Amino acid sequence: xxxxxxxxxxxxxxxxxxxxxxxxxxxxxxxxxxxxxxxxxxxxxxxxxxxxxxxxxxxxxxxxxxxxxxxxxxxxxxxxxxxxxxxxxxxxxxxxxxxxxxxxxxxxxxxxxxxxxxxxxxxxxxxxxxxxxxxxxxxxxxxxxxxxxxxxxxxxxxxxxxxxxxxxxxxxxxxxxxxxxxxxxxxxxxxxxxxxxxxxxxxxxxxxxxxxxxxxxxxxxxxxxxxxxxxxxxxxxxxxxxxxxxxxxxxxxxxxxxxxxxxxxxxxxxxxxxxxxxxxxxxxxxxxxxxxxxxxxxxxxxxxxxxxxxxxxxxxxxxxxxxxxxxxxxxxxxxxxxxxx
Amino acid sequence: xxxxxxxxxxxxxxxxxxxxxxxxxxxxxxxxxxxxxxxxxxxxxxxxxxxxxxxxxxxxxxxxxxxxxxxxxxxxxxxxxxxxxxxxxxxxxxxxxxxxxxxxxxxxxxxxxxxxxxxxxxxxxxxxxxxxxxxxxxxxxxxxxxxxxxxxxxxxxxxxxxxxxxxxxxxxxxxxxxxxxxxxxxxxxxxxxxxxxxxxxxxxxxxxxxxxxxxxxxxxxxxxxxxxxxxxxxxxxxxxxxxxxxxxxxxxxxxxxxxxxxxxxxxxxxxxxxxxxxxxxxxxxxxxxxxxxxxxxxxxxxxxxxxxxxxxxxxxxxxxxxxxxxxxxxxxxxxxxxxxx
DNA sequence: CGTACGGGTGTGAGCGCTCACACAGTCCGA
DNA sequence: TCGGACTGTGTGAGCGCTCACACCCGTACG
Numbered sequence: 001x002x003x004x005x006x007x008x009x010x011x012x013x014x015x016x017x018x019x020x021x022x023x024x025x026x027x028x029x030x031x032x033x034x035x036x037x038x039x040x041x042x043x044x045x046x047x048x049x050x051x052x053x054x055x056x057x058x059x060x061x062x063x064x065x066x067x068x069x070x071x072x073x074x075x076x077x078x079x080x081x082x083x084x085x086x087x088x089x090x091x092x093x094x095x096x097x098x099x100x101x102x103x104x105x106x107x108x109x110x111x112x113x114x115x116x117x118x119x120x121x122x123x124x125x126x127x128x129x130x131x132x133x134x135x136x137x138x139x140x141x142x143x144x145x146x147x148x149x150x151x152x153x154x155x156x157x158x159x160x161x162x163x164x165x166x167x168x169x170x171x172x173x174x175x176x177x178x179x180x181x182x183x184x185x186x187x188x189x190x191x192x193x194x195x196x197x198x199x200x201x202x203x204x205x206x207x208x209x210x211x212x213x214x215x216x217x218x219x220x221x222x223x224x225x226x227x228x229x230x231x232x233x234x235x236x237x238x239x240x241x242x243x244x245x246x247x248x249x250x251x252x253x254x255x256x257x258x259x260x261x262x263x264x265x266x267x268x269x270x271x272x273x274x275x276x277x278x279x280x281x282x283x284x285x286x287x288x289x290x291x292x293x294x295x296x297x298x299x300x301x302x303x304x305x306x307x308x309x310x311x312x313x314x315x316x317x318x319x320x321x322x323x324x325x326x327x328x329x330x331x332x333x334x335x336x337x338x339x340x341x
Numbered sequence: 342x343x344x345x346x347x348x349x350x351x352x353x354x355x356x357x358x359x360x361x362x363x364x365x366x367x368x369x370x371x372x373x374x375x376x377x378x379x380x381x382x383x384x385x386x387x388x389x390x391x392x393x394x395x396x397x398x399x400x401x402x403x404x405x406x407x408x409x410x411x412x413x414x415x416x417x418x419x420x421x422x423x424x425x426x427x428x429x430x431x432x433x434x435x436x437x438x439x440x441x442x443x444x445x446x447x448x449x450x451x452x453x454x455x456x457x458x459x460x461x462x463x464x465x466x467x468x469x470x471x472x473x474x475x476x477x478x479x480x481x482x483x484x485x486x487x488x489x490x491x492x493x494x495x496x497x498x499x500x501x502x503x504x505x506x507x508x509x510x511x512x513x514x515x516x517x518x519x520x521x522x523x524x525x526x527x528x529x530x531x532x533x534x535x536x537x538x539x540x541x542x543x544x545x546x547x548x549x550x551x552x553x554x555x556x557x558x559x560x561x562x563x564x565x566x567x568x569x570x571x572x573x574x575x576x577x578x579x580x581x582x583x584x585x586x587x588x589x590x591x592x593x594x595x596x597x598x599x600x601x602x603x604x605x606x607x608x609x610x611x612x613x614x615x616x617x618x619x620x621x622x623x624x625x626x627x628x629x630x631x632x633x634x635x636x637x638x639x640x641x642x643x644x645x646x647x648x649x650x651x652x653x654x655x656x657x658x659x660x661x662x663x664x665x666x667x668x669x670x671x672x673x674x675x676x677x678x679x680x681x682x
Numbered sequence: 683c684g685t686a687c688g689g690g691t692g693t694g695a696g697c698g699c700t701c702a703c704a705c706a707g708t709c710c711g712a
Numbered sequence: 713t714c715g716g717a718c719t720g721t722g723t724g725a726g727c728g729c730t731c732a733c734a735c736c737c738g739t740a741c742g
Contacts, residue, residue: 363721364720402727403727
C-alpha cells in the first residue's frame with residue numbers, strides 16, 4: 001500500500017498503472033474506448049492493490065445513484081419475506097445498492113411517504129412488495145420520476161412478457177376440490193386490504209360459479225394461524241362443510257387444529273387446502289395440499305424488469321400467465337356424504 | 342422551490358435562512374454553538390423547503406459514514422430472520438444506514454470476506470447474525486478496525502450488563518420433561534456448525550447428567566421439518582423413547598408427523614418439546630410446548646450496545662443471564678410406562 | 683498536403699455534505 | 713486599555729467517484 005492508512009482508491013490504481021483516474025473509471029465500468037493493453041495494466045494494478053470501488057462514492061457522484069429502493073410490508077409471513085429476500089438478492093447481484101424500508105402498515109399514506117423519501121434519496125427505481133390495495137393503485141398511477149414495480153399478488157407484470165395472475169391458482173384449488181366430488185367449497189379469506197387476498201377470493205368465487213356450485217359467504221382471517229383456528233371452529237360447527245380453501249398455509253394450520261379438536265377428520269370429513277406451500281406444509285398432520293408459487297423466481301424476474309426499465313425505455317409487457325402449481329397432499333380427499341347420526 | 346429541478350439541498354436552506362451552509366449543518370446535527378433565534382430561522386427554512394439531508398452525501402463526507410453493516414445467514418428460518426428484521430429496524434431507528442449482506446453459507450472464509458468488504462465500504466460497526474461456530478470465533482477475535490457484534494445463539498453479550506446464555510433454555514426444557522416423570526429425554530440437535538445447536542445440546546446433556554438420567558446419543562437434523570421427520574421415524578421405532586427435545590420448532594413439526602404416522606400418540610406415548618415458539622407452534626397438532634426468546638428485543642439491545650461501542654469507548658459487559666421462557670402446551674405430558682404388548 | 687474524423691486518453695468540475703480552521707464580536711480580568 | 717477567553721458564525725477544502733469536454737495522434741479523404 002503506497003499511502004499510509006485507508007483502503008486504496010481509484011487514484012492509487014491510476015498512479016500505479018500510469019494512467020489517469022478517468023481511464024481507471026472506464027475500466028471499472030466496462031466502458032469502451034480503452035486499449036486492451038491499457039485495460040490489462042489497470043486490471044493488474046487493481047488486483048495488486050486489492051482495490052474495490054467505494055459504493056457510497058459511486059452513488060454520490062452526479063448522475064446515477066445505483067440504488068434501488070425496496071419498500072415492503074414488514075411481516076414475518078412466508079410470502080412477503082421470501083419475496084423480499086429474493087428481490088434484495090437480485091438487486092444486489094445486478095450491481096445495485098439496495099435500500100430497504102419495512103413498513104408495519106403499508107397503506108396509501110405510508111406508501112407515498114416512503115416513495116417520496118426514497119426518491120429524495122435518489123433511488124433509480126422502486127420495488128413495492130405486498131402493499132395494501134389502495135397503496136398499490138396509488139403507486140401504479142404515480143406520475144413519479146422513477147419507475148416503480150408493484151408486487152401485490154394480484155395481476156403482476158413480473159417480466160416483459162410475463163404476468164402472474166393471482167386468481168388462477170385459487171381456481172385450480174377449487175376445481176380440484178369440486179373434482180373430488182365436494183358439493184361446494186368454503187373459503188377462509190385473508191384481509192381484503194391485500195390484493196392477494198382479493199384475488200384468491202375472486203378465483204374461488206369464479207370457479208364455484210363456473211361449476212354452478214353454491215357460494216357461501218367467506219370468513220375472513222388475518223393470515224395468522226390464530227385467525228385460522230378461530231375460523232376453523234366456525235366451519236367445524238357446520239356439518240355441511242366438507243371442503244375449505246384457506247388463503248394461506250398459516251391459516252390452514254389453525255384450521256387443521258380446530259377441525260381436529262372438533263373431532264372432524266381431515267380429509268375424511270373435511271378437505272383442507274392452503275396457499276403458498278411453506279416448507280412445513282408437507283409435514284403437517286395431515287400433510288397439506290396447497291398451491292406453490294416460485295416467489296423467489298418472481299422476485300428475480302421483477303427486478304430484471306425494473307432494471308431494464310431503469311436502463312432503457314419501458315417495454316410494455318404482453319400478458320402471459322404464470323399459474324401456481326397445485327401440490328396435492330393428504331389433506332384433500334374424495335367427498336363422502338355424511339352419514340346421518 | 343427556488344431552483345429548477347431537484348430536491349432542495351443544504352445550501353438552499355442556508356440561502357433562505359440567510360446563514361452559511363455550516364450553520365445549517367450544525368442545526369441538522371444538533372450541535373451546540375448556534376443561537377436559538379438562528380436555529381429557529383434555519384428550522385423554519387428547512388420546513389418551508391421540505392428539506393431532507395441526503396444520506397449518501399452524509400455517508401460520503403469524510404469522517405463518519407453513519408452506516409452499520411449487517412451480515413446474516415440467509416435462511417428462511419424463524420430465528421435468524423426475526424433477528425435480522427429487528428436488527429435492521431433498530432439500526433435504522435438510530436439514524437444509521439444499514440447495509441445488509443445475506444450469506445447462503447456463513448463460515449469462516451465467507452464471514453471474513455464479508456467483513457473485509459464492509460469495512461472497505463466504510464461501515465462503522467458490524468452485526469453478525471448466526472454465523473457458524475468457526476466464523477463466530479474468527480469474528481470475535483478479529484483485530485479489526487470496527488466493532489463487531491456477534492449474535493450466535495450462544496453466550497451472547499447483547500447489552501452492557503446483559504448476556505444471554507443459550508444453554509439455560511435447553512436445561513429448562515429437559516428439567517420440565519424429567520419433572521413429568523420421564524426416565525430420560527432424547528435430543529434432536531441442529532447442525533453443530535451452529536453455536537445455537539451446540540448450546541442447546543450442551544444444555545440438554547448438562548440437565549440429564551445433573552439428574553443422573555441416561556444420556557443417549559442425540560440425532561442431528563438441519564433445522565428443517567424434513568429432517569425432523571426423518572429423525573422422528575428413528576425415534577418412533579424405539580419403544581423406549583418417551584420424550585424428545587428438538588432444537589427448533591420446525592424440526593419438532595416433522596417429529597410430530599413421524600410419530601403420528603407411526604401410531605405413537607403425543608403426548609400419550611411420547612412428549613415433544615421444541616425451541617423458538619414460532620407463531621404456528623400454538624396451533625400444531627398437538628400444540629407444541631416450546632421455549633420462547635424475545636429475539637426482537639435482543640436484536641434491539643444488541644444494536645444499542647454496538648452503537649454505544651461505536652460512539653464511545655467500549656464498556657465490558659457484566660454477565661447477567663437472560664433465560665428463554667418455557668411455554669407449556671399440549672405436546673408434553675406425564676410419563677406413562679408403556680404397557681407390555 | 684491540408685482537413686476531417688475517430689479511437690484513445692487526460693483535464694476539470696461537481697455531487698451534498700462534514701471536517702478543521704479562521705474570523706468576528708462580547709465579556710472578563712489584569 | 714489591552715490581551716485572552718469565550719461564543720457564534722463563516723470560509724475553505726476534501727471525501728471518491730463520474731460526468732462533460734478538451735486533447736492528442738494516427739489514418740483516410742478531398
